Structures are given as C-alpha cells and as structure tokens.
Amino acid sequence: MYSRCPHCEHQQTVSTAQLREGRGLLRCRYCANTFDALASLSDEKDETIVLPLDIGLPFDGVAPVRPVRRIWRVANLCVLSLLLLQAVYFERDRWSSVAQAAGFRLPGYYDPAQWSLSHGELRRAGDSHYVFEAVLTNQASIGQSFPALKLTLTDFNGVAVAERIFDASLIGAGELAAGQSQSVHLALIVRRDDIGGFIHSLI
Numbered sequence: 001m002y003s004r005c006p007h008c009e010h011q012q013t014v015s016t017a018q019l020r021e022g023r024g025l026l027r028c029r030y031c032a033n034t035f036d037a038l039a040s041l042s043d044e045k046d047e048t049i050v051l052p053l054d055i056g057l058p059f060d061g062v063a064p065v066r067p068v069r070r071i072w073r074v075a076n077l078c079v080l081s082l083l084l085l086q087a088v089y090f091e092r093d094r095w096s097s098v099a100q101a102a103g104f105r106l107p108g109y110y111d112p113a114q115w116s117l118s119h120g121e122l123r124r125a126g127d128s129h130y131v132f133e134a135v136l137t138n139q140a141s142i143g144q145s146f147p148a149l150k151l152t153l154t155d156f157n158g159v160a161v162a163e164r165i166f167d168a169s170l171i172g173a174g175e176l177a178a179g180q181s182q183s184v185h186l187a188l189i190v191r192r193d194d195i196g197g198f199i200h201s202l203i
C-alpha cells in the first residue's frame with residue numbers, strides 16, 4: 001500500500017503492520033513529519049489522492065483537493081533564489097560590507113570602477129627593457145581582489161604599437177583592504193625604439 005505525506009507530497013510504501021503499530025500515523029521518510037497515513041491510503045503508486053477539504057464550512061459532499069504539485073514548489077524556490085541572487089548582485093558592495101561586519105565575507109568581491117591607478121610611469125631600463133610603475137588604490141569601502149591591468153604602448157605620435165594584459169596575480173596577491181594603496185612594478189620587454197607613451201586601463 002502507499003500513502004502520501006500532506007507536508008511534502010511524497011508518496012511512500014506502508015504495510016498493514018506499520019499502520020497497526022502507529023495506529024494509522026506514519027512518519028514521512030522525506031520530511032520527517034508525522035501524518036495520518038489512512039487519509040491518503042492507496043493501493044497504487046502515484047495515484048492522485050483526493051483529500052477531504054477541511055475548511056469548517058458546510059458543503060455538500062466532499063470537495064476534491066488536488067495536492068499541491070511538487071513542481072510548483074520547485075518553481076517557486078527557483079524564482080526566490082533568482083530574486084535573492086539579484087539582490088546580492090546589484091547591491092554587492094553593501095552586502096559585502098554587511099557580510100564583513102558579520103565576520104564572514106563573500107568570495108572575490110571585485111569592481112574595476114572602484115580602483116584607481118596614479119603616478120603611472122614608463123621608463124626604459126636597458127636595451128628593449130622597460131619598467132612600468134604606478135600606485136594602485138582600492139577606493140571601495142571593502143577589501144577587494146586585485147584587478148588585471150591592460151597596458152598599451154604608443155609611439156611618439158600616440159599610435160598604439162604594443163599591448164599587454166597583466167594578470168591580476170602579477171599585480172598583487174590576494175586582496176587589498178579598503179582605502180589602501182600598493183605600488184605596482186611591472187617589467188616588460190619591447191623590441192622597439194620608438195615608444196613614446198602609454199595608456200593603461202584596469203579590467
């Protein structure tokens with residue numbers, strides 16, 4: 001025989017011995033709630049069970065109630081999760097502050113707009129060798145992972161002649177605390193003699 005738990009809609013097998021032992025009450029194997037197994041007793045698996053409608057109002061006969069299908073619960077959960085994700089994503093700065101204040105953190109907070117690069121300088125350090133130096137400041141109200149740096153070298157007419165993206169791991173290890181600055185020192189080899197300037201951006 002089968003019986004359906006009214007709390008989670010899960011159908012499970014039940015024997016006469018179990019019914020006798022529990023005096024008709026059964027503990028759900030899925031949600032652990034105890035329920036009246038006799039109310040939804042059935043001989044066939046997955047049969048739609050008709051439960052009496054208990055609304056305390058007089059009515060003729062027994063109104064059939066379709067159990068809430070589990071798929072709707074899953075769909076509702078999905079929608080709720082999406083809303084939560086949106087809330088976290090669009091207000092991640094504030095959420096991260098809250099999380100940090102509470103003693104834990106959201107992993108890898110990072111917003112390229114909250115970094116500033118100043119004192120950028122490109123100098124020649126030998127034949128084909130250049131060094132790019134700058135100061136990177138975290139302007140966010142919380143610590144964040146280092147950004148990657150895109151450096152474009154130009155000739156004396158401002159025309160881009162070389163470009164390189166420095167991975168975040170080359171800029172700094174881990175995270176930089178809120179309001180802190182760190183100097184950046186990057187060595188690069190450029191086999192050109194006409195480097196006249198540079199453009200940088202954080203990505």
Ligand SMILES: [Zn+2]
Nearest residue numbers: 005008028031
């Ligand atoms: Zn259940």
